[in-house]
Amino acid sequence: MSEESGEDEPLSPSFEERLKAARSRQGLDAPPPLTGRDTGDMGGMSPWGIGLRVGIELVSALVVAVAIGYGLDRLFGTKPILMAVFVLLGGAAGVLNVWRLFAPRPTRDRKVEDGGR
Numbered sequence: 001m002s003e004e005s006g007e008d009e010p011l012s013p014s015f016e017e018r019l020k021a022a023r024s025r026q027g028l029d030a031p032p033p034l035t036g037r038d039t040g041d042m043g044g045m046s047p048w049g050i051g052l053r054v055g056i057e058l059v060s061a062l063v064v065a066v067a068i069g070y071g072l073d074r075l076f077g078t079k080p081i082l083m084a085v086f087v088l089l090g091g092a093a094g095v096l097n098v099w100r101l102f103a104p105r106p107t108r109d110r111k112v113e114d115g116g117r
Contacts, residue, residue: 057101058094065090 013021023029045053069086073079 054098054101057097058091061094061097062087062090065093 020029065086066083069083069090072082072086076082
C-alpha cells in the first residue's frame, strides 16, 4: 500500500498503536491492584490492630483446644491427660496461625520466571 503512494507510513495505524489500544481495552496496561498481603503492610492495619489480631489468634486456638481436651477427658474419663495434650496442640496451632500471618507471600511474578510451573 505505501509503495504505491511513495510514503513511508502506512494508511492504517501501526502495529504498536493497535497493540496499545487493544491492551488498554482489555485493561492490561494498568498494573494489577496490590492487595494488603502483597504490599507487606498487613493490609493497612495499625500496630494495635496487628497486636490484637495476634492475641486473638493465640487465645482462640487455645480456647478451642482446651474445650476439645476437656470434652474428650469427660467423655473417656481421663481427666488431665487429653486436656494437656490438646493445650500443647492448641498452642502450636496458635503459633502456626501467627507464623502464617507474618510469613512472606510468594509473588505472582515467580510463575513467570519459572516458566508457568
